[in-house]
Amino acid sequence: MSSVMNDGGGVAYGRAPFFSKEATYAKPGFSRWMVPPSALAVHLCIGQAYAFSVFNGPLSKAIGITSSAPDDWKLTTLGWIFSLAIFFLGISAAFAGKWLERVGPRMTMFTAACCFSSGFLISSLGVYLHQIWLLYIGYGVLGGIGLGLGYVSPVSTLIRWFPDRRGMATGMAIMGFGGGAMIAAPLSVALMNHFKSATSVGVAQTFLVLGVAYFISMTIGSLAIRVPPPGWKPAGWTPPATVNKMVSKNHVHIDQALKTPQFYLLWLVLFLNVTAGIGILGQASLMIQESFKTTVNAASAAGFVGLLSLFNMGGRFVWASSSDLLGRKNTYFVFFVLGAILYWLVPALGASGNIVLFVLAYCVIMSMYGGGFATIPAYLADMFGTAYVGGIHGRLLTAWAAAGIAGPVIVNYVREYQVSQGVAAAEAYTMTVHIMAGVLVVGFLCNLLVSRVNEKHHMSDDEVARMGGVAGAAH
Structure with missing residues (x-):
């Protein structure tokens, strides 16, 4: 049971359930510039998807180690991992839209963290057991759902915090998705080289480390996110009297x-x-x-x-x-x-x-x-x-x-x-x-x-x- 108080302006503060939408309302004095780092903490992680190809070569030698063995996976087989991830990114983003608006960004971002990191952990087991279906289910399906939820969850929040700079706000977050691979590619290669041995190409261990690291980063982002209270607008900003004919002041369900x-x-x-x-x-x-x-x-x-x-x-x-x-x-x-x-x-x-x-x-x-x-x-x-x-x-x-x-x-x-x-x-x-x-x-x-x-x-x-x-x- 929760205990909440109203500040007189329609915002409830107090002991609301921690992951509820109500618990994410920003209190007076909160700086909106604290929100973009929360979004980047998620987008820089899920941007790893663009670097997944660095695993294809080592995975194609998971048994042979130095060269592909007859029982090793072919590149065409491995290619479906990324394709499934992008497919489920689109599907989850499409079908989770209403849920996102109902439960708020904190719950959605934390769910994304659980799915994306779990995808790595299941895929690590798949590499260890050499079962390709576990990689399809892990990174492809579960990880793809994490990608979709993580991609869309901060966007509407940023737009509401920056009504005066909508493009800049979304650019800050989505820039992280584009740049995530620049961090993930060298990091993944370094980890694989560290864990590589005469009996392992190092991918299973690398997946474990990445799964834990991404869970921590994305969870921090989800815990730090805040939404503006009803009626909030930037200090000193007044919505323009004459609105661009392509910019609506109304809302569509x-x-x-x-x-x-x-x-x-x-x-x-x-x-x-x-x-x-x-x-x-x-x-x-x-x-x-x-x-x-x-x-x-x-x-x-x-x-x-x-x-x-x-x-x-x-x-x-x-x-x-x-x-x-x-x-x-x-x-x-x-x-x-x-x-x-x-x-x-x-x-x-x-x-x-x-x-x-x-x-x-x-x-x-x-x-x-x-x-x-x-x-x-x-x-x-x-x-x-x-x-x-x-x-x-x-x-x-x-x-x-x-x-x-x-x-x-x-x-x-x-x-x-x-x-x-x-x-x-x-x-x-x-x-x-x-x-x-x-x-x-x-x-x-x-x-x-x-x-x-x-x-x-x-x-x-x-x-x-x-x-x-x-x-x-x-x-």
Whole structure:
């Protein structure tokens, strides 16, 4: 039984259940700048997913140790671990949306910590027993659910704390997801080297250490998170009297959002932007080696991939922050127009031997790929209000799951067809990147069609009141 007191402003303080939404209301004097570190504590951990490929080589030698044995797992078998994780990221984010809004970010972030870390522990057992299904269940399913819950849970909270800088707020958190691999990759390699022996490649032990470390970091983030009390706004900030026609002061329920054309247009906007980026990202190393055979070796190509990761991470913060000034729709126009131009020019840059411009073009493309992820939550908040933006964002992330399949399939199969027809390997990507340029043109048209949500979808004042004033606190 809990004991709570009301401060007179509609906020209950006291001995509310620790993981309840009510217990996360910030008390007077709390600094909103304490919230981004809480979000980063989670996103830097789950961003490890982008570095999972560092385990594929060692896992393919789990029995043979120095080389693959007949009973070792094939790379095609191991590839399903990451695919399952991304699939369940999208599914869990979509279906947990309502639960997130009901129980609040603390419970959701802590659940993410339990799932993600447990995924590593189960996978460690799977490596030890050499049972691939345990890795599928562990990292793929359970870890993927942790990824989805951890990805969306801080977003709506940050947007509510920063109504004056929505893009910057989401950029700060989602930047962590893009940069998590930059920490996880060298850390994982160092741990595997430490635990490696004549009878072990060191993956099982590394999974155990990472599972514990990520649980601690994500739990700290979940315990530190706070939500603003109803009616809160930044000191000295007044909502603008004249609101941008693309920014709504009203709120749309999560179920009602799915009845609007705007949701599906934004779904396509994210899907097409991610499809164009993720397909190339997966083949970046091979692409630059085949385009510059005499000057780029495997080590240099690895550096190129690391540089792309850096721009992927930085773009999430820079572009999302810029969208506060440019507007979300205009920012996506830049993504689609500039991206299409650069994709169209890349083959010519490769053929000319100009490696500097080739690398620069892909760095800009990757910055916009990351920027698309970080800008979309603020775009959704502008269109649908902030009351249910976490849940709506979760459902929109199914576009990411779909793009994670579409992008690589287009790149891999088109290239395979080109090579089978006798096209030189260095030229086999020309059609692929031109297709991606066309994909971005379609994205431009979808973004062009986005308009304000019809008033019939807005929540009434009574519905806002039944929410306990949370919606009213958002703008």
